[in-house]
Amino acid sequence: xxxxxxxxxxxxxxxxxxxxxxxxxxxxxxxxxxxxxxxxxxxxxxxxxxxxxxxxxxxxxxxxxxxxxxxxxxxxxxxxxxxxxxxxxxxxxxxxxxxxxxxxxxxxxxxxxxxxxxxxxxxxxxxxxxxxxxxxxxxxxxxxxxxxxxxxxxxxxxxxxxxxxxxxxxxxxxxxxxxxxxxxxxxxxxxxxxxxxxxxxxxxxxxxxxxxxxxxxxxxxxxxxxxxxxxxxxxxxxxxxxxxxxxxxxxxxxxxxxxxxxxxxxxxxxxxxxxxxxxxxxxxxxxxxxxxxxxxxxxxxxxxxxxxxxxxxxxxxxxxxxxxxxxxxxxxxxxxxxxxxxxxxxxxxxxxxxxxxxxxxxxxxxxxxxxxxxxxxxxxxxxxxxxxxxxxxxxxxxxxxxxxxxxxxxxxxxxxxxxxxxxxxxxxxxxxxxxxxxxxxxxxxxxxxxxxxxxxxxxxxxxxxxxxxxxxxxxxxxxxxxxxxxxxxxxxxxxxxxxxxxxxxxxxxxxxxxxxxxxxxxxxxxxxxxxxxxxxxxxxxxxxxxxxxxxxxxxxxxxxxxxxxxx
Amino acid sequence: xxxxxxxxxxxxxxxxxxxxxxxxxxxxxxxxxxxxxxxxxxxxxxxxxxxxxxxxxxxxxxxxxxxxxxxxxxxxxxxxxxxxxxxxxxxxxxxxxxxxxxxxxxxxxxxxxxxxxxxxxxxxxxxxxxxxxxxxxxxxxxxxx
Numbered sequence: 110x111x112x113x114x115x116x117x118x119x120x121x122x123x124x125x126x127x128x129x130x131x132x133x134x135x136x137x138x139x140x141x142x143x144x145x146x147x148x149x150x151x152x153x154x155x156x157x158x159x160x161x162x163x164x165x166x167x168x169x170x171x172x173x174x175x176x177x178x179x180x181x182x183x184x185x186x187x188x189x190x191x192x193x194x195x196x197x198x199x200x201x202x203x204x205x206x207x208x209x210x211x212x213x214x215x216x217x218x219x220x221x222x223x224x225x226x227x228x229x230x231x232x233x234x235x236x237x238x239x240x241x242x243x244x245x246x247x248x249x250x251x252x253x254x255x256x257x258x259x260x261x262x263x264x265x266x267x268x269x270x271x272x273x274x275x276x277x278x279x280x281x282x283x284x285x286x287x288x289x290x291x292x293x294x295x296x297x298x299x300x301x302x303x304x305x306x307x308x309x310x311x312x313x314x315x316x317x318x319x320x321x322x323x324x325x326x327x328x329x330x331x332x333x334x335x336x337x338x339x340x341x342x343x344x345x346x347x348x349x350x351x352x353x354x355x356x357x358x359x360x361x362x363x364x365x366x367x368x369x370x371x372x373x374x375x376x377x378x379x380x381x382x383x384x385x386x387x388x389x390x391x392x393x394x395x396x397x398x399x400x401x402x403x404x405x406x407x408x409x410x411x412x413x414x415x416x417x418x419x420x421x422x423x424x425x426x427x428x429x430x431x432x433x434x435x436x437x438x439x440x441x442x443x444x445x446x447x448x449x450x451x452x453x454x455x456x457x458x459x460x461x462x463x464x465x466x467x468x469x470x471x472x473x474x475x476x477x478x479x480x481x482x483x484x485x486x487x488x489x490x491x492x493x494x495x496x497x498x499x500x501x502x503x504x505x506x507x508x509x510x511x512x513x514x515x516x517x518x519x520x521x522x523x524x525x526x527x528x529x530x531x532x533x534x535x536x537x538x539x540x541x542x543x544x545x546x547x548x549x550x551x552x553x554x555x556x557x558x559x560x561x562x563x564x565x566x567x568x569x570x571x572x573x574x575x576x577x578x579x580x581x582x583x584x585x586x587x588x589x590x591x592x593x594x595x596x597x598x599x600x601x602x603x604x605x606x607x608x609x610x611x612x613x614x615x616x617x618x619x620x621x622x623x624x625x626x627x628x629x630x631x632x633x634x635x636x637x638x639x640x641x642x643x644x645x646x647x648x649x650x651x652x653x654x655x656x657x658x659x660x661x662x663x664x665x666x667x668x669x670x671x672x673x674x675x676x
Numbered sequence: 677x678x679x680x681x682x683x684x685x686x687x688x689x690x691x692x693x694x695x696x697x698x699x700x701x702x703x704x705x706x707x708x709x710x711x712x713x714x715x716x717x718x719x720x721x722x723x724x725x726x727x728x729x730x731x732x733x734x735x736x737x738x739x740x741x742x743x744x745x746x747x748x749x750x751x752x753x754x755x756x757x758x759x760x761x762x763x764x765x766x767x768x769x770x771x772x773x774x775x776x777x778x779x780x781x782x783x784x785x786x787x788x789x790x791x792x793x794x795x796x797x798x799x800x801x802x803x804x805x806x807x808x809x810x811x812x813x814x815x816x817x818x819x820x821x
Contacts, residue, residue, distance in 0.1 A: 469698055473698055
């Protein structure tokens with residue numbers, strides 16, 4: 110039995126587990142697949158979007174910076190072409206020009222200078238005292254002597270402040286001279302420094318040797334791989350912009366966007382940590398994962414609860430089925446015994462009838478003259494009377510047996526339960542008095558009218574009352590008969606305080622022919638008939654008994670629906 | 677008073693034999709039959725049978741069926757049913773089909789005698805009424821009233 114239970118538990122356990130797994134798989138798999146696809150697509154398009162945005166940004170700034178440089182150069186060139194060497198040599202004139210330029214462009218131009226072919230600054234206008242300075246060794250001077258115009262790299266120069274030079278070469282009387290302008294580093298730097306995105310995005314400019322041309326926001330080692338790579342294969346630039354992603358020393362992915370400036374002399378680099386650039390994506394990813402986790406947990410919990418509940422239901426259904434089976438077996442047993450009993454009753458009835466008739470015939474013959482005065486006549490008569498009595502007893506038994514299978518009067522009538530009980534109590538009152546039993550009656554007031562067979566109900570209750578009286582016959586006691594409404598049923602309780610029914614007998618009391626009464630006193634059919642009748646009515650009969658305390662029979666009688674609503 | 681003519685029908689031969697003897701001893705004229713068909717045959721020969729004592733449960737033609745046929749052919753003959761089972765249903769059915777009364781087997785001979793006498797009485801009353809009616813009819817036909 111225990112083992113049986115064990116395998117049952119195992120069965121329900123594996124059922125629960127399978128259901129759990131199926132529900133989780135079915136619920137989570139599509140979620141994961143769909144989310145993954147969407148996330149992947151989103152990731153790709155977001156990357157593209159960010160790249161495009163950065164490229165656009167860098168390209169715009171490249172144009173800005175190129176434009177800026179070109180414009181400044183143009184300004185100086187215009188100045189050189191418009192005015193002659195003689196005019197510009199005049200320092201006050203030169204100062205006027207500088208002031209005019211500063212008025213128009215702001216403090217972009219720091220100073221102006223005119224340098225002759227030997228590198229001597231012949232005129233100077235600006236905040237520094239650089240008159241007669243010698244530039245013959247300056248790189249920009251040497252370059253300017255070779256080409257028309259020069260935009261120098263950023264350098265410290267004589268003044269010790271980072272700046273760069275724009276210079277144009279003109280001729281005066283066959284002799285070259287150079288008009289030189291210093292572009293304020295701060296103003297130029299702003300152009301690049303303003304490129305700031307997120308927390309780690311910033312831009313700077315490098316020259317061909319990898320030297321910084323603007324001040325980067327963070328400390329950087331300019332000679333690092335990505336920058337030199339950019340510088341090495343400058344032909345790989347498409348539309349002037351190139352974008353790469355690469356891990357830095359710390360293992361963080363960094364996006365580099367580069368564009369060539371000044372015809373390839375300078376390199377505009379924008380760099381940003383990928384985590385920063387894709388922070389929105391990261392956030393979305395994080396939120397998505399959080400939601401998925403949450404949903405996953407919910408699914409698991411629900412799946413657990415659902416499968417548990419389902420299995421519980423299956424288990425209780427199984428149990429019910431088992432109980433039902435037991436009941437069916439029990440009912441079937443009773444029914445087959447009933448059929449057998451009625452068959453036997455029929456068969457026995459005829460021989461008994463014949464026996465009784467034969468006895469009667471002998472009795473008739475004894476009336477004849479010849480037997481009158483026979484010495485054993487009285488003894489004959491006594492024996493015949495006994496045969497008749499026993500025949501009647503047989504008849505009673507067979508009739509009870511028959512009524513066990515077929516009810517004597519099963520016509521459905523309106524039955525007033527209280528009247529019926531009181532009638533029965535009145536019938537039993539005499540017996541109770543002899544048995545020294547007090548009868549207490551406690552009935553439900555105005556019970557609904559029952560639609561049952563009056564005879565059958567009488568039979569049940571009379572049987573129970575008689576049994577209770579039998580139980581208390583020797584000792585005396587109290588018999589409680591009560592009725593009360595319980596939902597769709599009226600429950601009649603017949604309670605005695607007799608000796609009780611032993612445990613071993615309780616299970617058998619509804620079996621036909623089971624009796625504890627002495628031979629000839631009981632047929633063992635009473636309760637069995639009660640059981641059959643009450644089950645047929647759709648009710649139930651339950652027995653509770655405690656040794657030395659007493660026995661209670663509960664009879665549940667169904668109330669028909671329409672009566673219930675009336676009541 | 678004339679001795680009532682009784683027909684006893686039951687498939688149990690010993691029962692019929694003993695019962696016949698006992699009834700005869702009580703001044704009845706008794707014919708016996710062991711099946712429904714035999715009962716009908718005997719009734720055909722003895723049309724003046726007053727009461728049929730008929731067992732309900734018989735092989736072949738059973739008591740109820742026999743009762744129907746008897747009542748159809750000899751409406752004046754009264755029938756007392758003997759039933760082995762205590763079912764009210766079969767008794768009620770018998771009464772509906774025209775039986776005079778029923779008794780449960782094994783039955784008390786005195787009870788049976790009483791029923792037979794009552795039934796005979798009833799039959800006689802019926803017959804008298806019919807005779808009277810016939811006389812009246814005849815008289816009215818001959819214009820004697």
